[in-house]
Amino acid sequence: MARNTMEAWIPEEWETSRVVQSITQISAVEALSARITMGSDTKHVPRTAGMDVAVVAKGGTYGEDTSLNDEVLLSAIKFGKAVRLAEEDIDDSVANVIEAKMIGWGKSYAKLIDNASLAVSAASNGTTVPFTSLYQLLNTTDATLSYTGGTNITTAASTGAPTYGEFSTAIGSVETGDYFDPGNMVAIAHPAFRKSLRGVVDGQSRPIFLQGTAGTPDTIFDVPIRWSLGAKLAATATSAPTGRPLMAFVNPELMLLGVRSGPESVFIDGRDGLSALTDESILKMRARRGWAYGHPNGASILVG
Template identity: 90%
Template sequence: MARNTAEAWLPEEWETSKVVQSILQVSAVESLAARIPMGSDTKHVPRTAGMDVAVVAKGGTYGEDTSLNDEVLLSAVKFGKAVRIAEEDIDDSVANLLDAKMTGWGKSYAKLIDNASLAVSAASNGTTVPFTSLYQLLNTTDSGLGYTGGANITTAASAGVPSYTEFSTAIGSVETGDYFDPSSMVAIAHPAFRSSLRGVKDSQQRPIFLQGTAGTPDTIFDVPIRWSLGAKLAATATSSPAGRPIMAFVNPELMLLGIRSGPESVFIDGRDGLSALTDESILKMRARRGWAYGHPAGASILVG
């Protein structure tokens, strides 16, 4: 990010920004989710329970579908940070200090948005728990959707060493649902699963984890894996979660990421105002996002 004294929020260029590219490399949610533009703080997104189909006889009457239609609400939450930088550090640095700070913020944001969207284990409060995470969604009964809380969550009996049966049960929970789509399913998992996966084999001693080569992704049960450092359970959203790792089997089409603004930054020059007494400038960075998962039957989670 170039130094700018206009003191206006500058959006990062999506195609060329190093900040954006680092976010997409680290965040599974930012890179995989359906991006929903938001023109205000909230947006209602349609959710359907599906639509039936039946044979219609020649000249016969079309039957009417009775599937429920409802919606999910995306509420934009601001993720930001400010850093105070001495003028000497900016002028004397060989590297672009502002670029380095912005890239560092982007990587932390990427882990935070994944954790907030996937693995926070508490109800949303709009602040420390910005969204209803996928884990919380799957842990909550929704009688209107016919879903029982915990039905699609499998917890390993031995922490850190899930068995073949537990991996199979976890993916099987979503494979038997109406929202299973083998062409688009992705597993989002914390890298802590890598070591345990290497030793897991099926009944014919075939490994269920295959490491990708030449640009192809790692896979489990032929499902591509996207690794995420934010995929660990936490009581509140954080960029450094410390709970048990999760592997979420998801349909990216049901991952709804509301885009209100950002990532963007503003550089406030320290040559005027109170900061003029200390020769310090301020760099502020933010992104405003909303999140919801379309239907609990369309995902499952293994807690490692």
């Protein structure tokens, strides 16, 4: 990102920005989700419990579907940070210190948005817990959607590697539901699972985990895996979670990412206003996002 002394928010170019590239490489949520453009702080997105179908006799009356129609609410939350930069560091450095800071922010943001969306184990409060995470959604009973909290969460019984049966049970929670779509299913997992997966085999000693080659992803039970450093349990949203690792089996079409603005930055020149006394400029970075998962019966989680 080139130095800019205009005090206006400059959006990162989605196709070419190195900041955006680093975000989509690290964040499963940013890379896979259905992106919902938000023109205001909140947006209601339709959600359906499906629609039935039946045979209609020639000349017969069409039956009417009674499936639930409702919506999910996306609320834009701001993720940001500011950094002070000495003029000497900006002017004397061969490296682009501003772009380096932006890329560093992007990597932390990528882990934070994944953690907030997937793995926070508390109810949303709009600040330290910005969204209802997938884990919290699956841990909460919703009678209107005929879902009982914890049904689609499998927790490994041992402190060692999860067993074949636990991996199978976790993915089976989605495979037996109405929202199973074999062509779209993706596993989002913390890299801590990689080591344990290498030793897991089925009853015929066949590995359930296959490492991909150039251009092909790793897979588990033939489902592609997207690795995420944010996929660890945490009490509040963080870019450095330390809880138990998660593997989530999801349908990306149900991952709803509200995009209000950003990633974007503003550079405030140190020669303007009171900051001129310090020979320091300020770089601010932010992104505004909302998040929701479309239906609890369309996902499952294995807690490692």
